[in-house]
Amino acid sequence: MSEQTLSPARxxxxxxxxxxxxxxxxxxxxxxxxxxxxxxxxxHAKVIGTAGATNGKSNRRETVxxxxxxxxxxxxxxxxxxxxxxxxxxxxxxxxxxxxxxxxEDTYRVLAAVDCAVxxxxxxxxxxxxxxxxxxxxxxxGLPIITVINKWDRPGLDALAxxxxxxxxxxxxxxxxxxxxxxxxxxxxxxxxxxDRFVQFQRNNAGAQIALTEYFTPDQxxxxxxxxWTEAVDEAGLVLDSVDDxxxxxxxxxxxxxxxxxxxxxxxxxxxxxxxLVDYAPPAAARPDxxxxxxxxxxxxxxxxxxxxxxxxxxHRDHVAFIRxxxxxxxxxxxxxxxxxxxxxxxxxxxxxxxxxxxxxxEAFPGDVVGLVNASALRxxxxxxxxxxxxxxxxxxxxxxxxxxxxxxxxxxxxxFRRGIDQLEHEGVIQVLRSxxxxxxAPVLAAVGPMQFEVVEDRMFHDFNAPMRLERLPxxxxxxxxxxxxPTLANxxxxxxxxxxxxxxxxxxxxxxxxxxxxxxxxxxxxxxxxTEHS
Ligand code: G4P
Numbered sequence: 065m066s067e068q069t070l071s072p073a074r075x076x077x078x079x080x081x082x083x084x085x086x087x088x089x090x091x092x093x094x095x096x097x098x099x100x101x102x103x104x105x106x107x108h109a110k111v112i113g114t115a116g117a118t119n120g121k122s123n124r125r126e127t128v129x130x131x132x133x134x135x136x137x138x139x140x141x142x143x144x145x146x147x148x149x150x151x152x153x154x155x156x157x158x159x160x161x162x163x164x165x166x167x168x169e170d171t172y173r174v175l176a177a178v179d180c181a182v183x184x185x186x187x188x189x190x191x192x193x194x195x196x197x198x199x200x201x202x203x204x205x206g207l208p209i210i211t212v213i214n215k216w217d218r219p220g221l222d223a224l225a226x227x228x229x230x231x232x233x234x235x236x237x238x239x240x241x242x243x244x245x246x247x248x249x250x251x252x253x254x255x256x257x258x259x260d261r262f263v264q265f266q267r268n269n270a271g272a273q274i275a276l277t278e279y280f281t282p283d284q285x286x287x288x289x290x291x292x293w294t295e296a297v298d299e300a301g302l303v304l305d306s307v308d309d310x311x312x313x314x315x316x317x318x319x320x321x322x323x324x325x326x327x328x329x330x331x332x333x334x335x336x337x338x339x340x341l342v343d344y345a346p347p348a349a350a351r352p353d354x355x356x357x358x359x360x361x362x363x364x365x366x367x368x369x370x371x372x373x374x375x376x377x378x379x380h381r382d383h384v385a386f387i388r389x390x391x392x393x394x395x396x397x398x399x400x401x402x403x404x405x406x407x408x409x410x411x412x413x414x415x416x417x418x419x420x421x422x423x424x425x426x427e428a429f430p431g432d433v434v435g436l437v438n439a440s441a442l443r444x445x446x447x448x449x450x451x452x453x454x455x456x457x458x459x460x461x462x463x464x465x466x467x468x469x470x471x472x473x474x475x476x477x478x479x480x481f482r483r484g485i486d487q488l489e490h491e492g493v494i495q496v497l498r499s500x501x502x503x504x505x506a507p508v509l510a511a512v513g514p515m516q517f518e519v520v521e522d523r524m525f526h527d528f529n530a531p532m533r534l535e536r537l538p539x540x541x542x543x544x545x546x547x548x549x550x551p552t553l554a555n556x557x558x559x560x561x562x563x564x565x566x567x568x569x570x571x572x573x574x575x576x577x578x579x580x581x582x583x584x585x586x587x588x589x590x591x592x593x594x595x596t597e598h599s
Contacts, residue, residue, distance in 0.1 A: 070392070075362040078393055078429060082361040085348040085431030086341045087157040087388075088210075089174050091202075092184035093192035097214045098161075101184060101328040101337075102147070105158060108334050109149030146386070146433035154342045157431055168513040169462055169492065170371060173444060175201055176459045177370040177388040179431065180345040182337065183211045183321070184328075187220030187248045190229050199234050202318065209236065209321045210340055213244070217265075217327040220248030227303050230321070237320035239310050241344075242336050243300035244325040245285070246292055254325050254333065255285075255296055257304070258343075262293070265332050277335070316346055348431030351390040354455045361430040365392035365400065366449040368456045369442050372491045374527065383491075385439035387448060390456065394428040403447035403455050413437035444492035461564075463594035464495055464510035467537040467572060468517055471506050477530050478505070484528030485509075489565060494520055497562035497570060499550075508537065508562055510570075539572035541579055543591040552586055570594075 070078070092098045147158045159178055161171045175181065181202050185195060202209050213226060221229075227238045245262065246252035253265040262285035264278045285293045303323075304310070314320035322340055326333025350358035351366075359366050367387040374383045387394075394411070402409045413436065428434045436442065445458045472481035485507060489496045494516055497508040509520060517534055524530050539560070549571050550561040558574035559582055571591055573579040583591060 070362065070364070074393075078362045078391075081155070081393075081429035082348040082431060084153060084155045085157060085429065086154050086180070086345045087159065087178050087348060087431040087433075088180040088182055088341065088345060089159040089161050089178045090182045090184055091161060091171070091175070091195075091198045093186070093189070093194040096184045096186040096189070096192075096195075097328045098184055101182075101212070101214065101326070101334070102158065102160065104328050104331045104334045105156075105338070106147060106149070107331065108338060109147075109151060109156070148432065151338050152342050155429075155431075156338070156341060157433060159433065168515060169511070171198070172201060172462050172512070173370045173459055173492070175205060175207060177368075177386075177433070178207070179348060180341070181207050181209050182341075183209050185211060185213050185226070187213050187215045187226070187325075188218060190221055190226055191233050196233065203234075206318050208315050208318055208346060210324065210337070210345065211236075211238070211321045212324045212326050212333070212337060214326050214328050214333075216244050216248050216251045216325050217267075217330060217332075218249055222247070223325075224299055224302065227323070230323075234321075236318075237311075237314060238303055238323045239315070239320050240300050240304050240323040241310070241340050242324050242333065243296055243303075245289065245296040250292075251327060251332075252289060252292060254336065255282075255293075255300060256336065257300065258310075262289075263336070265327070265330075267330060310344075312344060315344065348390075348429070351456060354457050359391045359454050359456075361391050363391040363454075364449070364451040365394055365398070366390045366447065366454045366456075367394065367434070368448065368459075369444055369446040370459060372439070372442060372444055374491060374523065383440040383442075384435045384437055385442035385446075387434045387436060389428050389430050389432045389434060391430055391454075392450065394425075394432070394434055396424070396426045398450065400448045400450055401453065402442065403449065403453065404443070405441075407441070409439075409441065409448065411436055443490055461495060461566070461594070462512050464512055464542055465540055466511050466514045466517070467497075467539045468509050468534040469502070469506050469537060470509050470520070471533045471535070473531040473533050480528050480530035481524070481532060484524045484530045487528070488520055488523060493523070496565050498565075499560070499562045502562075509534070510542070510564075537572070538574050540575055541573040542594060543571045543573070543579065544594055545569045545571040545592070546590050549589055549591075552589060553582065556582060 090098050090101055149156050159174050161174045183195065185191065211230065223244055230236055230238050240257060242254035242256050245255055251265050253263050256263050260282060262280040264280065266276045311320055315322060322344060324333055324336055324340060348361060350360045352358050367389045369385045370388055371386040372383060397412055399408045399410050425434055447455045470485065472478050485496060488494055495510040497510055498504065511517060521534065524532050545561060547569055549569065553559045553561050553571060558578035560572050562570050562572065564570055
């Protein structure tokens with residue numbers, strides 16, 4: 065086993081490095097501009113550079129993430145990874161979340177590994193279904209949220225109406241850091257409240273370059289823009305009396321959200337977002353463990369697996385386990401302990417992964433993400449550590465909303481079928497439910513988003529050589545229950561009880577009405593919404 069007795073100087077260095085880290089994810093309803101913003105951030109950091117950065121969706125997808133054949137075919141992004149870059153004196157870790165229309169388990173897991181979320185809102189659409197779902201996940205995790213109102217270059221909603229919508233529907237208090245000058249569609253720039261200056265918006269050639277910025281004093285802006293400027297200042301004043309009222313504690317506590325305006329496609333407002341992250345977002349800090357304590361950042365190395373991805377490299381069909389570093393320093397090659405099994409784990413193949421880019425990583429600090437290649441022994445939620453043991457809280461299993469029965473297409477390949485399903489379950493790709501009635505040949509697969517089934521089908525075919533058939537079940541709702549529910553629901557139409565591999569009984573219902581009927585007729589039956597069982 066490696067050792068990591070840290071000298072005071074080294075411990076100091078780690079504390080300093082942790083304080084520089086800003087680890088976050090961009091979340092949004094599809095089409096709000098998440099990929100565009102990610103690309104704009106990368107461009108800003110000059111990671112990709114102007115040559116590779118384009119505004120076209122097709123080109124952009126190639127740059128950002130396209131490792132699975134299925135992704136290429138469908139133009140969607142399934143995997144997530146991390147982009148790291150330096151900005152001012154900070155180190156920014158941007159964790160990519162899946163960009164497709166389905167809500168997926170990966171999004172939840174990435175949110176377990178970040179310290180802050182950037183919620184992107186389409187100025188014309190306001191809060192959409194998935195924005196609300198994501199907001200709820202952040203609320204449950206106590207994750208601070210920075211809100212960015214995007215696409216201000218296009219006609220959209222009124223800025224104050226958007227603020228009201230945020231307050232009413234999320235309960236978060238909006239705290240503008242910048243305020244749009246000019247209505248949506250007539251974007252003149254933003255008032256940077258902190259610096260008290262006007263940042264003028266200039267169109268350039270479609271986002272391929274960092275936006276040219278010109279700054280003006282409020283007096284100059286008033287002279288140049290007249291009423292447009294005065295209105296912006298008045299409006300911002302209605303939301304936040306003065307920038308001195310910016311309440312960092314309320315932001316950290318998930319009660320208030322800093323607001324920024326942007327046009328990601330034109331790279332405008334991106335610098336302000338980076339500045340907001342550096343100035344306000346929480347740095348990597350001591351992480352709570354299951355025993356009610358906290359792992360200090362300068363303690364020996366620890367981290368947890370928040371995502372396992374297989375088949376990222378078609379040529380190798382390897383497994384990459386993504387680790388969020390929580391304490392100490394990760395050094396490639398060190399041998400760590402896997403908490404769940406107590407076994408040692410060698411970290412020879414450590415990489416930083418972003419899209420198709422992979423770089424060998426030698427050192428990582430709290431807040432950073434490390435991709436461990438050939439890590440098929442690691443599972444989502446596993447804690448890894450050096451010396452003093454630590455166990456971080458499990459990443460909860462999520463409430464599935466889609467259910468399909470899986471069957472092997474070729475009965476002679478049942479063994480491979482079984483092995484494949486078990487492996488995919490271990491990786492956290494799907495949940496597996498069984499019952500005596502259905503038998504072992506036809507397990508029920510359960511997922512948060514329907515895209516997971518395509519991932520399963522693809523993996524079963526390519527990785528396990530076990531082609532299978534899927535048959536959709538009509539259920540859309542699951543509740544945690546007890547074994548007693550099984551006979552009670554045996555003859556109820558639109559309901560069924562199944563046993564999940566972790567030993568939990570799940571009652572499935574066609575819809576809310578089926579659930580309500582059962583609740584009404586069986587008031588003593590335990591039916592607990594998933595995700596609230598520990599609260
Ligand atoms: P997503 O990842 O959240 O799903 O959204 P994505 O970045 O793919 O953006 C969705 C569409 O919105 C894209 O247009 C993109 O160019 C456009 N968009 C993103 N940010 C802005 C913005 O600030 N202003 C304007 N006007 N448009 C924006 P598309 O037609 O789907 O593709 P393309 O234009 O890139 O070819």
